[in-house]
Amino acid sequence: MKYVHYGDIHTNIADEIDKNNNLPFINEIYKEYDELKLDDVIVADASEDYKGIADAAVIISNLPYTIIAGLHTIALRPTSLIKGYFLYHIFKTENFKRFGYKIGTGLKVFGISYNNLAKYKVYYPQEIEEQEKIIGILSNLTNSINLHERKCEELALIKKALLQELFPKKDEIKPEVRYKNFSDAWEQRRLGEGTIKIGDGLHGTPKYSTNGDVQFINGNNLINGKVVVTSETKKVTSSEQSKDDKELNQNTILMSINGTIGSLAWYRNENLMLGKSVAYIEVSKFDKKFVYTYLQTDKVKYYFMNSLTGTTIKNLGLKAIRETPLLIPNIEEQQKIGSFFQHLDSLIALHQRKLEKLKQLKKFLLQNMFI
Template sequence: MAKIDDSVKKKVPELRFKGFTDDWEERKLGELSNIVGGGTPSTSNPEYWDGDIDWYAPAEIGEQSYVSKSKKTITELGLKKSSARILPVGTVLFTSRAGIGNTAILAKEATTNQGFQSIVPVQNKLDSYFIFSRTNELKRYGEVTGAGSTFVEVSGKQMSKMSIMVPELSEQQKIGSFFKQLDDTIALHQRKLDLLKEQKKGYLQKMFPKNGAKVPELRFTGFADDWEERKLSEGTSKIGDGLHGTPNYSDNGDVFFINGNNLVNGKIVITKETKLVTESNQSKDDKLLNTDTILMSINGTIGNLAWYNNERVMLGKSAAYLTVSNFDKKFIFSYLQTSTIKNYFLNNLTGTTIKNLGLKTIRDTTLFVPTLEEQQQIGEFFWTLEETIALHQRKLDLLKEQKKGFLQKMFV
C-alpha cells in the first residue's frame, strides 16, 4: 500500500493499493445498485409459510458478515402474494427501520420483510464487500435522512440518492477482499475468545463443589480429601464497603472515586466520567487496601470483580472489598465467579428499586475449601486461564482498532 500526497486527498483515499492512481468518482448509490424493499405475506394464511424461500427480519442481521439461513421461510405462493422480492447472492441486506443500518451479505438468495432497503450491486459497477465495508457510512446516512413519527425509517428512494465516492471495480474488489480477510481474522479471534470463555465457565462448574457435595467433579491428581465447609469471613481479614454519600470532588485531586461500574473483567477501569478526590478524602480502609484485596460490585450490578493493584482510589458504596488472609486469594477470586456463589448472592439481595448485596450476606457466604496446596493449584489454573483470555481480548481489540484505522484511511 502507498500513502497519498495531501494535495490529492479529496478525490483519493489516504491509503491505497499500489497500481491504482485514478481519482475516485462521486456517484449516487442508485447508479451503482438497485435498492429493493421487502414484504410480508399474510401471517393468517399457512400456505404462505414454511416453504423453501428464506425470509429475513431485521433482528437477524448484524452479527455476521454473511447470512445463508433465515429463522422463517415463505412459499412460492407467499412470495407472489406479497411485495417480497427474491434477492440474489451478493445482495447487501440493509435494515431501514427499528435500528437503521445493520448489514449482512447474502450467501444464498433470499427475501426480506419490509424492514429493509437492500442493496443489489449492479454487475461490473459495485463490489458487495466494498459497499458492505462502508456500513458505518450507510448507517449514518440512513439515520440522518430517515423520517417518521412512530419510528425513524429510510426509504429506498432516499437510499438511492446517497452520494458515495467509488474507484473502478478492480480497486473496489481489492479493497473488499482486504476487509473480508480482516473481518475473517477478527471473527476467528472472536470465536477463540468465546471458546476460552466457555471453557472457563465449564471449569468453574466442575472444579468447585455444587449441590451440597463435599468435593468437586474435577480435581488435580493427588488430592482426595473432602473439602471443609467454611464461611468466607473465616478466610478474610476485612470485608467492608465504601463511602455512603457524596465525597468532595476536586479537579485537582489525584485519587479516583470508584464504584461498582468501574470493576470490569478483573480490573479497575477508569473512564472519562470517573471523578477525582484528594487524598484527604480517603478513609482509613481505602488506605489499607492491598494486593490481597478483591473488589466487588454490590449495588445495582452484583458480583463484578476486580483485583486491587495499588491504584490510588476511594471506594463508593456500590464497591465492597475483601482482603483475603487465610485462603488462597486466586482460589477465592475464582470461587466468587461460580454460579453457586452468584446464585446465593442474587437470592439474598435487599432493596426494591435498586438491589443491594449486604456485607453480612457476603461474610456469611458458605464455601467448601480444600487444603491450601489444592487451593493454590486451582487458583493458579484459573489465573493462567484468565491471563490467556485477557491476551486474546487484547489481540481482538487491537485488530478492531486496526480495522477502524483502515476504514478511515482507505475510503474517501
C-alpha cells in the first residue's frame, strides 16, 4: 500500500502519479480510507505558505498496488462530465491560485476546507474529446519539461564528477585525470599571485536614481555565471561609480562574499556599480577560465567556508580570497581545462534556457486554455 501525504504533493513526489512514482510503501492497514483509482485527484488542504494552498496531484494510470489519500489531503473523484486530469490542470492555473489565496485560512499554516474548495466555479468543455486533447498537449509539454530537468541534473552531476577528477584532491599534487602529454606536478600558488587586483564594492548606500543607467548589484544578482538584473535591482548614475567599478573588464570574475558565499559570474561589459557583497577578481597571470572553474571545486569551497567571519551574516574577507591556495599547472594545461569547463557550462546553460522556455510556454497555455 502507498499513501499520499500533503507534503508529498508540495514536494512534487506526488504529482502526475503513475506506476513509476517514488511514493513510499507503508505497512499499516487503513480500512477507513477509500482506495484511490485512475483519474482521482488529490488536493493538499494545508500549506506553510499561500502559494501551496490546494496544490494537486492526479492518478494518471492504473497502479499495481493500493494507494490512499492521507494526512491533510482532499480526495476528489470527478463525475463522467469532467476528466480528473483536466481538473488537475485547472488547479494549476493562476485563476485557481488566486482563489486559493483569497479563501485560504490560518496564520502560520494555511488551509482550505472541502466546503471552500467546492465553491470554486469550474469551467470545462462539454465534449470529453476536447478535454482529452488539452490534457494531451499539456502532458506532452510536462514530459518535455521533465526530460530537460533530468538532462540538467545529469549534466550537473557530470560536471561535479569532472571537477573532482580534473583537479588535485586533498594532499595530492596531480589530478586523477590528465590531458595527453601533461604529466608534471602542479605548483602550489595563491590566487592573489595570478591576479592584478581583488576588491569589493561599496560599503554603504549609494544615491539611487530612477533615471540612472548603472545597475547597483549585490551577491544575489550573480546567478549561473551571469549578472541577473531584476525589477528590484536599484539604479544609480555614473557619478556614483568608483574607479574600480569603471575598470571592470573581460578578465574580471565577480563573486558573492556576503550571506551567500561563492556564487560566480563573468563580467560582460555591463554598466555596474558593485555593492559590498560582491568581490571582483581581475585575473592576469593565470588562465581566467581555469580560475573561474577552480573557484567552484569542493576544495576551494571548503577553504572559503573555513575562512568566514561574522555571526549572523557570514562574510568572506578579501585577504582570505587573495590567499586562496591553488595548485596550478602550466598555462597550456590551464587553458585546456578552462576551455573544457566553459564548453560544459555553455551546454548546461543551453538546456536550462530550453527548460525555462518550456516552463514559460506551459504557464502561458494554463493561462489561456482555461477560463
